[in-house]
Amino acid sequence: xxxxxxxxxxxxxxxxxxxxxxxxxxxxxxxxxxxxxxxxxxxxxxxxxxxxxxxxxxxxxxxxxxxxxxxxxxxxxxxxxxxxxxxxxxxxxxxxxxxxxxxxxxxxxxxxxxxxxxxxxxxxxxxxxxxxxxxxxxxxxxxxxxxxxxxxxxxxxxxxxxxxxxxxxxxxxxxxxxxxxxxxxxxxxxxxxxxxxxxxxxxxxxxxxxxxxxxxxxxxxxxxxxxxxxxxxxxxxxxxxxxxxxxxxxxxxxxxxxxxxxxxxxxxxxxxxxxxxxxxxxxxxxxxxxxxxxxxxxxxxxxxxxxxxxxxxxxxxxxxxxxxxxxxxxxxxxxxxxxxxxxxxxxxxxxxxxxxxxxxxxxxxxxxxxxxxxxxxxxxxxxxxxxxxxxxxxxxxxxxxxxxxxxxxxxxxxxxxxxxxxxxxxxxxxxxx
Numbered sequence: 001x002x003x004x005x006x007x008x009x010x011x012x013x014x015x016x017x018x019x020x021x022x023x024x025x026x027x028x029x030x031x032x033x034x035x036x037x038x039x040x041x042x043x044x045x046x047x048x049x050x051x052x053x054x055x056x057x058x059x060x061x062x063x064x065x066x067x068x069x070x071x072x073x074x075x076x077x078x079x080x081x082x083x084x085x086x087x088x089x090x091x092x093x094x095x096x097x098x099x100x101x102x103x104x105x106x107x108x109x110x111x112x113x114x115x116x117x118x119x120x121x122x123x124x125x126x127x128x129x130x131x132x133x134x135x136x137x138x139x140x141x142x143x144x145x146x147x148x149x150x151x152x153x154x155x156x157x158x159x160x161x162x163x164x165x166x167x168x169x170x171x172x173x174x175x176x177x178x179x180x181x182x183x184x185x186x187x188x189x190x191x192x193x194x195x196x197x198x199x200x201x202x203x204x205x206x207x208x209x210x211x212x213x214x215x216x217x218x219x220x221x222x223x224x225x226x227x228x229x230x231x232x233x234x235x236x237x238x239x240x241x242x243x244x245x246x247x248x249x250x251x252x253x254x255x256x257x258x259x260x261x262x263x264x265x266x267x268x269x270x271x272x273x274x275x276x277x278x279x280x281x282x283x284x285x286x287x288x289x290x291x292x293x294x295x296x297x298x299x300x301x302x303x304x305x306x307x308x309x310x311x312x313x314x315x316x317x318x319x320x321x322x323x324x325x326x327x328x329x330x331x332x333x334x335x336x337x338x339x340x341x342x343x344x345x346x347x348x349x350x351x352x353x354x355x356x357x358x359x360x361x362x363x364x365x366x367x368x369x370x371x372x373x374x375x376x377x378x379x380x381x382x383x384x385x386x387x388x389x390x391x392x393x394x395x396x397x398x399x400x401x402x403x404x405x406x407x408x409x410x411x412x413x414x415x416x417x418x419x420x421x422x423x424x425x426x427x428x429x430x431x432x433x
Contacts, residue, residue, distance in 0.1 A: 010121050010128050013048065016041045017117065017132035017398075020110075021180050022139065024394050036106055038394060042113035049116025061119060061409065068405045069115050071361045073108065075353040076397070079306040079338070080104040082346045086305040095314075100307025100341075103392055110394045114401040123409045126197075129402040130187055130204055133180050133395065137211040144174050157214060165216040172214065181215035182384055183395035184208050185224050189380045190403055192228030193235060193373050223383035231376030238368050248363065248375070252356025255382065256348045262386070263339045263347070267297040284387075287332055295340045303343030334385035334392075354378060362404065370407050377403065 023037035053062065083100055086092070118125040145153050148171045156169035168176075187208050191198060198205055212220070234244070271285040294312070295301060309331060331337040339347045355378055363371030377400055384390045 009048075009052075010124070013045060013117055013120060014128045014132045014135070016045050017113075017129060018135040020045075020113070021133060021177075021183075021395050022136035024179055035102075036394075039106065039109060042109045045113040046109070046116050049113075049119050052116075052120050058119070061122070064408045065115050065119055065405050067365055068401075068408050069111065071358055071365075072111050072397075072401050072404060075350065075358065076104065076107045076111065078350055078353055079342055079346075082342055082349070083303070083305040083307070086303055086343075089302065090305070092305050092308075093311075096305060096307055096311040098307070099310045099314075100305055103307055103310065106394055107392065107397050110398050111401045114398050115405060118402060118405040118409070123406055125402055125406045127201055127204060129399065130208055133183055133187075133399070134204065134207050134211060136180060137175070137177055137214070140175055140177060141211075141214070144171060160216060161213065164221075165218050168216075175211075175214045177211075177215055179390075179393040179395040181212060181217055182220055182388075182390050182393060183399040184212035184215075185217075185220045185380060185384070186377060186396060186399040186403065188212055188224045189228045189231065189376050190373065192224070193231030193376045194369070217384075217388070219384055219387045223380045226383060227376045227380035230379055231372055234372045234375070235369065238372065241368070244363070244368070244371075248356070248359055251375075252352065252360070255355045256351035259335050259351055260339075260344060260348060263335055264297050266333070266336055267292065267295070284332060288336065291331060291336065291340060297344070299344045301343045303339070303341050303346050306341045308341050309337050332387060332389065334389055337389065338391065355382060366404075366407060366411050370411060373407070374404065 020038040020041040023041070026037040028035055028037050080100065087097055087100075114129075117129065121128050152171055156171045159167050159169060160172050191205060191208075234247075238244075266288050271281045271288055274281050275285045291309075294304065331340070335347070338350060342350060359371065359375045359378055362374035366374070381390065381396065381400065384396075390396050
């Protein structure tokens, strides 16, 4: 494909991805079922990728992307596969099973779409995808400023920054494009750990930082600082391969254990105690008490199946007033939600796939620097899981997938250049060989 046509295709794919982000919280009804409006745009990207492969098959690129593709899909598919056993044993209802299947389906199609996105665009998919995150925020920003004025926007933005999101005004709340904000956090972590990759892309970086701040999530900022700091520290000491492998093994086992311990403290009333001694848990104590009757902290608790929490919310919504709906809508804790749905053993295995398997594969396939980046990104996502429901957000998974698959292609180009440089030196100075 000619360069001009490839640029046009990249622009079209960027627009489709931007539309998928923009409509991710909008639902349409198809054959009586509520479906996210982002799904049609993802399917179009997948269709374009299939057609592109038929016209100009790039087998080597497809194989490289495929190596990361299944590594990315496995932690997403696992809750569904584990839940199949639970649904059979508990004879779960159709609505519960359907919600579980749909929640996983969005993420599966999202990663499929990003595989097609990277296949068609190549290494620059990192930046085209970042632009697709920026565009919906630009649209919302223009709408907000047109409705409220630039002065009110700047005043509330300044208040948001100096209060560290403690005082979020009505104007800034309109700019909380929830899932996209956390996807920007993926990129902020990437910029900290591999700042050399920025090169001449500073305008995109500044726009990403600006929108990350306009939709500020305190847990997101904290996660970027912790994960980015960890990545920078490991980059400074890269070369100690045995120490890195030991660290991966320790983290791969200790993190799932620590997560189970965290769920245990919730079950046994840590947040209730915090409220009793005067610490504001931001309604977490109440929310966790609502869910407590539906799980046990025991290795024999198998879980209720993925989609159970969403299904229960629909049941509560039908019988509760507006205030109660807000209070019980989300667990505001993905680890608790996954525990309720997958049980103790299921959560432990899910954490191993997310925190150990993905990182181990990145070190093995992509090399040391990209392995460190993967570790930092997984830690970032893991921290956000503690106080929000980001494990099922489409945009954050898509951002992670694009980075991992595009970096796979970047690593190949680096190795090509190294081999070419080595060959040139051999030809110019045969004595070296």
